[in-house]
Structure formats: C-alpha cells, structure tokens
Amino acid sequence: MAREECKALLDALNRTTACYHHLVLTVGGSADSQNLREELQKTRQKAHELAVATGARLTGALRDKSLAAEERAEFERLWVAFSGCLDLLEADMQRALALGSAFPLNAPRRPLVRTGVAGAASAVAARALSARSLRHEAEHDFDVADLQELEREVLQVGEMIQDMEMKVNVPRWTVQARQAAGAELLSGASAGASSAGGMSVEERSGPCDPSKALAATLFSAVLLAAVALAVCVAKLS
Template identity: 45%
Template sequence: MPLVNNKVGDECTAGNNKALADGKALVDSLIKVVACYRHLASCVGGCTDSLQLRDELRQTREKAQKLSVGTCHHLTSHLRDKSLPEEHRKEMELLWVAFSSSLELLHIDMCKVFNIGDVFSLANTASLVQTGLQGGGSEVAARALSMPDLKEAQPAALPAGLEGEERITMEQEISQIDHMIDDMEMKVNVLRWMVEPHGPQYAEPLGSTDSASIAMFSVDEEQPGQVHQSLCQRSHIFVLLLLFAVILVAAILSACVYLLS
C-alpha cells in the first residue's frame, strides 16, 4: 500500500488560510478608513471646515490609498491562482466584492470633497454653511490613522497657493483610484451578483440609513400576531371586492337581458 504524504497538502491549506486571514484584515482596515473618510467628508463646506480638517482628510485619504494598493495586489494574485481551492476562492470573491465596493465609496467621497472644496474655499470662511455642528473630526481621523493624537499646531492663515496645490494633488489621486477600479475589472472577472454572502460580516452596506433599510427593519420588528392580523385584513378586503365585482356583473347582465327582451 503506497504511503500518503499529507505534508504538502497541509502546507498548502495553511498557506491558503493565512492568505485568507491577511485578506480579511486588509479589507477590514480599508472599510474602517473609508468610513472615517466619509465622516470627515460630510464636514467639508460646513462651519467645522478648517485647514486642520482638510489636512486630516488628506492623511486619511493617503492611508486609504495605501491600503487599497496592498489589498488589490493581495486579492488579485490569489484570485488569479488556478490552484486555489473552491472554498477559499468563494471567500476571496466575497472579500473582493467588499473591497471593490469600498473603493467605489472612497472614489465618490473624494469627488465630493473635490467639488465642494471648489465651492467653499478656506480663503473665505464667511461663505461656510452654518450647520450648527461643533468640534472637529480629529478623533475620527486619529482612529482611521491609528494615531493617538492629531492636534498639531495649524497656521492661523491659509498659506498662499496651498489650496490650489491640494486640488491638483486630489485630482491626480482621484484619477489613480478611477484607474485602479478599471484595472481591477480587467484583471479579475468576479461578477458581484453571483457572489452570495453567507455571514454577518459584510451582509449590511456601510453606513446604510436609507428608507428601504428602515422599512425592512420596521417589518422585522413586527410581532407575529400583528403580521397575521394584517394578512387577515387584506384577505377580507379582497373577498369584499370580489363580491362587489360579482354583484356588479350580475346587475349588468340582468339589465342587458331586460333590454333585449
């Protein structure tokens, strides 16, 4: 009976598990940074907008781009591996969908900051919208960058040409993210609608507060008796409408018979 060597198989399985764990860690970090950037982006143009906020946006954006490049390279190299087991491939595809969705959110928020920053210049703080918010996003930015504190000494006045340089840099970075999204679709053919989530980790969209989600949440909150009562009421209404239709048809037929006779 030939001896079976399981050492190679065990090493491959351990390597695939490590690659999967590294991919999850990268995607999780990117999701958190993108969420922090979205929170900071919501303050642009408001009364809390400042040179410090723009600098925090820049640092968070750079961290997100650095994570995006590493995550893209990691997932691409493994998804293009023909020897990747099917169960690991499904997990990688799930991570790929979460990664690509986060990258698109980052691109949207970067474009938003770019456009709003063009309307609300820091050189004219009187034009900022008085939203009533107080405080900055230093804690959010510090959480995204894994830094204890970001309270650095900021210049009292806006340096000449700084805002223009920042806009040129942002335009280049937006173009890079756009190119990365297109390049991803060319290298890896993963159809999002074919990837089925099977766990709570990426089941809910990031920062979803739309009316559809609220409506679904309220339906889930209903008691079983209330749902049954609602269905009964609907069935009663349907029966009444059906009876009314039958009576109406019978009356029309009787009238036709009377006129023809």
C-alpha cells in the same frame, strides 16, 4: 494566512473609508478649517495605500489556478466587498473635490464688528493684518496644492477600479452571500420572541400560588360587600 491578511487589510480599509466619509461631510461647514483639510489629506492617503495593498493581495490570490473552490469563493466575497469599498471611496473623493473647490480656505472673511479704533493702535493692527495675510497665504498654498493632488488621486482610484475589472473577472451578481440580508437582525428578533414566549408559557403552565389565590378571594369578598353597602345606602337615602 493570505485570506486572514486580506481580511485584516479590508477591515482597515473599511474603517479608514468610513472615517474619511464623516470628515468629508464637514467640508464647507462651521467646523471647516485647515486642520480638517490636513486630516482629510492624511486619511485619504492612508485609504489609498490600503486600497493598493488590498487590491494586490486579492488579485494575486484570485489569479491562482490551484486555489480550492471553497477558498476561491471566500476570496470572491472579499473581492466584492473590496470593490464596493472602492466605489464609496471614489464617490467621497469626488464629493470632497467638489466641496473643496466650492468652499476654498482662502475665501475673504469680512469682520462682523467695526470698532473704528485708530491712533496709537494702528501699528498693532498693521502687525495683526500682516500675520493674518501670511496665514491666509499659507492656507491658499495648501488649499491649491491639496485640491490638485486630490484630483490626481481621484483619477488614480478610477484607473485602479478599471484595472481590477480587467485583471480579475468576478461579477458581483455571481457571488453568493453566506446568509440572507438582515439575517442577524431577524435572528435577534426571533431569539427575543422565543425567550418571551418561553417565559409566558412557563408562567401559564406553572403551579398556582395558594397565597395569591387566597388574596384574590378575600379581595373579591370585600369588593362585593362594598357594592352591597353602597346599594343599601342608596335605597335608604
């Protein structure tokens, strides 16, 4: 049960980390907005919670002295996968911190078109500018608070990685994988080649169709007659 629970937590962490990675790639682009920053914050917090829960389960399992050799090997593989996932999460969080600092939400946006409208519409324009300033102020407050929180969480993830290495000593190069790298791709390619080869052997070894042989003979005879007729016409001309 502990192993299945760790697998489920690690699978959820992998999906959340992948989602966070794709969201980080859009920071500073045309799709960047406060909604994106809020989604980044929620995804990051979920990934952090899953990382804490997964690390606690794996640490408790690997520090159990009565664990069987096969079970320990499986938990060590999960530990290596978890460590790699944490490294990617930390790198994406650092990238999000750098991009968020370089592209703040409260950056001034200059209007592209100046219509020069004045007069009775000045009151409407004043209310619009007031609402816009309030929105920018709210974005500024969220942006500053989120970047400060992100900076603290980056440090927490780094401390978590160091704490894991101190509590459980599982060098990555000592963990053996169940299959070679790219084994699934190679098995799929070999299966396709074997099926194609089987079909070609079957076609070569299958019985000859008499109707096809007769059609080939007639076609050859017609072709020879056409060639002879062409030669005769050429000589007569």
